[in-house]
Each structure stands twice: as structure tokens, then as C-alpha cells.
Amino acid sequence: MPRRLRGVYARRVTQERANKSGFETRAIHAGYEPDPTTGAVIPPIYASSTYKQDGVGGLRGGYEYSRSANPTRTALEGALASVEDGERGFAFASGLAAEDTVIRALTRPGEHVVIPDDAYGGTHRLFDKVAKVWGTDHSAASVADTQAVAAAIQPGRTKLVWVETPTNPMLTIGDIEALATVAHDAGALLVVDNTFASPYLQQPLTLGADVVVHSTTKYVGGHSDVVGGAVVVRDLDLAEKIAFHQNAMGAVAGPFDAFLVNRGLKTLHVRMDRHCDNAEQVVAFLDADPRVTEVIYPGLASHPGHEVAARQMKRFGGMVSFRVAGGVEQALAVCERAEVFTLAESLGGIESLIEHPGRMTHASVAGTDLEVPDDLVRLSVGIESVGDLVADLDRALG
Numbered sequence: 468m469p470r471r472l473r474g475v476y477a478r479r480v481t482q483e484r485a486n487k488s489g490f491e492t493r494a495i496h497a498g499y500e501p502d503p504t505t506g507a508v509i510p511p512i513y514a515s516s517t518y519k520q521d522g523v524g525g526l527r528g529g530y531e532y533s534r535s536a537n538p539t540r541t542a543l544e545g546a547l548a549s550v551e552d553g554e555r556g557f558a559f560a561s562g563l564a565a566e567d568t569v570i571r572a573l574t575r576p577g578e579h580v581v582i583p584d585d586a587y588g589g590t591h592r593l594f595d596k597v598a599k600v601w602g603t604d605h606s607a608a609s610v611a612d613t614q615a616v617a618a619a620i621q622p623g624r625t626k627l628v629w630v631e632t633p634t635n636p637m638l639t640i641g642d643i644e645a646l647a648t649v650a651h652d653a654g655a656l657l658v659v660d661n662t663f664a665s666p667y668l669q670q671p672l673t674l675g676a677d678v679v680v681h682s683t684t685k686y687v688g689g690h691s692d693v694v695g696g697a698v699v700v701r702d703l704d705l706a707e708k709i710a711f712h713q714n715a716m717g718a719v720a721g722p723f724d725a726f727l728v729n730r731g732l733k734t735l736h737v738r739m740d741r742h743c744d745n746a747e748q749v750v751a752f753l754d755a756d757p758r759v760t761e762v763i764y765p766g767l768a769s770h771p772g773h774e775v776a777a778r779q780m781k782r783f784g785g786m787v788s789f790r791v792a793g794g795v796e797q798a799l800a801v802c803e804r805a806e807v808f809t810l811a812e813s814l815g816g817i818e819s820l821i822e823h824p825g826r827m828t829h830a831s832v833a834g835t836d837l838e839v840p841d842d843l844v845r846l847s848v849g850i851e852s853v854g855d856l857v858a859d860l861d862r863a864l865g
């Protein structure tokens with residue numbers, strides 16, 4: 468075997484072995500074998516920008532320059548591919564960097580994308596203020612309404628159908644299998660932003676999606692200590708396009724960030740189960756409380772997407788939204804009175820967060836079709852003692 472292929476080959480073998488294992492085993496082991504020289508059990512932080520060549524072009528394990536490939540990032544990328552049941556994973560500096568790479572790798576000026584009518588704010592901004600200027604335009608449709616998504620597709624022009632499920636902050640559910648069929652029938656690819664579910668609860672590629680994107684800042688990283696993004700695909704032609712743009716545009720995850728995200732990924736399943744346990748108890752409390760007018764959680768039988776969510780998700784996640792009696796003033800007061808729940812944006816970390824979408828994450832969509840109710844409060848339920856979380860909400864509701 469040519470020397471320069473050895474490292475790549477070893478990684479593929481690791482990958483194949485790991486793919487046959489359970490999710491938890493893959494989250495911990497996929498993408499990395501203990502270092503052959505030192506035996507390091509965990510991927511070291513390779514803080515090296517460049518690599519010694521054994522004669523001109525004689526790369527060791529394919530490493531040449533750290534924008535193109537870095538061993539710490541390679542380990543994370545292998546693990547991400549494995550937990551999403553994909554073939555190739557790519558790690559980026561942020562979720563939006565990952566999204567930008569997908570848009571520019573897979574569309575051309577003059578082409579069109581269908582996006583969720585309640586897309587993550589940064590995703591909407593990327594399409595509306597960046598991709599559009601570049602020449603790729605978009606239409607919005609509700610991911611819960613497969614027919615509306617189909618109607619928004621412009622046959623021949625639409626190259627991507629882009630969905631989130633669950634969405635933010637209304638936790639709308641899209642039927643990934645049905646959406647994949649609609650996209651493929653029109654010759655488009657289905658992209659799923661899997662940030663809210665995480666690969667532990669939902670694996671879109673196994674349901675027909677072509678591309679998965681993540682903000683690994685959220686559940687995958689899981690500790691609110693790093694910003695990162697990911698793309699995972701199965702198709703090797705798509706992988707080649709993403710790989711080319713990842714290197715050409717260069718918004719890669721650095722080795723320190725890749726290390727942190729990989730460290731988070733190894734405990735995703737343990738954390739996520741506790742996020743779900745705690746969210747279920749918080750939902751039960753809120754649902755029975757007269758100070759709350761509506762609880763939005765895909766695990767509730769009353770949620771319009773419950774049946775689809777039950778089919779495509781292992782559990783229903785750690786995000787909970789609710790509306791309060793007493794309107795916007797009460798919603799703001801609840802956010803400000805909470806003590807265990809920290810008043811902050813973002814989500815998916817070990818610590819519980821509370822926010823008012825109307826004035827915080829979704830302030831920029833006020834007055835548009837994307838406006839959210841002003842009596843809405845969003846929780847990212849963390850993994851603290853659940854009794855403390857419920858008591859905090861009880862107190863905060865006043």
C-alpha cells in the first residue's frame with residue numbers, strides 16, 4: 468500500500484468496524500485508534516499547521532496543511548460520520564460555516580432552495596442576506612406541511628429542500644421520509660438541520676435525507692464551551708464537493724475546538740437521556756399548571772407532530788416551549804425570576820437555560836410572518852436535579 472494512503476486506510480477500517488457497533492460504542496470509539504507511537508487513548512490536540520514530508524509529496528497519513536486536514540479534526544469527522552450513519556463527516560468553525568459550505572457547494576447562482584418558514588434566525592439571515600446576494604434565492608414553507616413544501620419547489624431550479632425538525636422555538640415536526648420523497652421526486656436534495664434532535668435521537672440519513680448539518684455548539688458539544696458545526700453525507704460525490712469547499716473556503720474547526728466537540732460527543736447519549744428525562748418531568752409540571760396556557764413539546768399527544776416525532780425520534784429531546792397566562796409581561800417576569808435556569812440564548816448544554824424568543828432569539832423577525840407569540844418562553848432543559856428545575860419554574864411563575 469502506498470505510504471501516503473496508510474493513515475486514510477486505517478481510519479476507514481476503524482470506521483467500518485465501528486459502524487457495526489451500537490451508537491454508544493461508536494460515539495466513544497469511531498474515528499480514532501489509539502495513537503501508534505504513544506498509545507494515546509484520546510485524540511491529542513494536534514496544534515500544528517503543517518506536516519513534515521518524507522521527500523516531496525511524501526505525506527504521512529495524508530497530512531499536508533491543517534486547513535486541508537488535521538488529525539484532531541479527522542478523529543471528530545470520523546466520529547460524526549459514524550454516529551449519523553453517514554460515510555463522511557466534516558467539522559466546521561460554526562454551524563453557520565457548515566451551512567454556508569453546503570449552500571455554496573451544492574447550489575449555483577440562479578438556483579433555488581426551499582427553507583422552513585420558521586428557520587433558525589441565523590439560517591434565515593444566511594439565505595436572505597448572503598446566499599440571495601450570491602444568486603441563490605429561496606422560498607419558505609412549513610416543515611409540518613409536506614404538501615406546502617412540495618408546492619414551494621420550483622422544478623428544475625430548486626436544488627435543496629432544507630428542513631429543521633424539531634424547529635425553533637415552536638418545535639414543529641417535519642416528516643423526514645415524506646420530505647425526502649418530495650425533494651427527490653423534483654430532483655432536489657434533502658438537507659436536515661439535526662441540531663435540536665442530535666444524532667442520538669434522530670438519524671436523518673437513515674430516513675432518506677442526503678445531507679445532515681449541525682450546530683455542534685449545542686447538544687453535540689453539550690457543555691456551552693465551544694462553537695462548532697458539522698456536515699455529514701453518505702454519497703461520495705456529495706462528500707467530494709463538500710470536501711473541496713471545506714478546503715477552498717477554509718471555515719474549518721481548529722484542533723482545540725475539534726477536541727472539545729469530540730469530547731462532548733462521547734457522552735452525548737448519557738446527557739441526552741437525562742435531558743429527555745428532565746424535560747418530561749418539566750413538561751408534566753407545566754402541563755398541569757393553570758398559570759401556563761399551553762405547553763409545546765413533541766412528546767405530548769396534543770402536539771400536532773407527535774405521531775411523526777414518535778416514528779422518527781428515539782425520544783423527544785430537551786427543548787420545551789410554553790405560553791403563560793398574563794401575556795408578555797408575565798413571560799418576561801418568568802425569565803427574569805428564574806434562578807437555576809440561566810437567562811441566556813443558545814441551548815443544548817448541561818445547564819438549563821430560559822429565554823424569551825420574542826425579545827431575544829427571534830427579535831429580528833418581529834412583525835414578519837416568522838413572528839412568535841409574545842407570551843412564549845423557551846427552555847433548554849439541562850441535566851441538573853430535576854426537583855430543583857421544577858421548583859425554580861414554580862417560583863418563577865410567581
Ligand SMILES: *Cc1c(COP(=O)(O)O)cnc(C)c1O
Nearest residue numbers: 561562563587589662682684695
Ligand atoms: C445555533 C443553531 C445554528 C447555528 O449554529 P452556530 O454554531 O451558532 O453557527 C443552526 N441551526 C440551529 C437549529 C441552531 O440552533
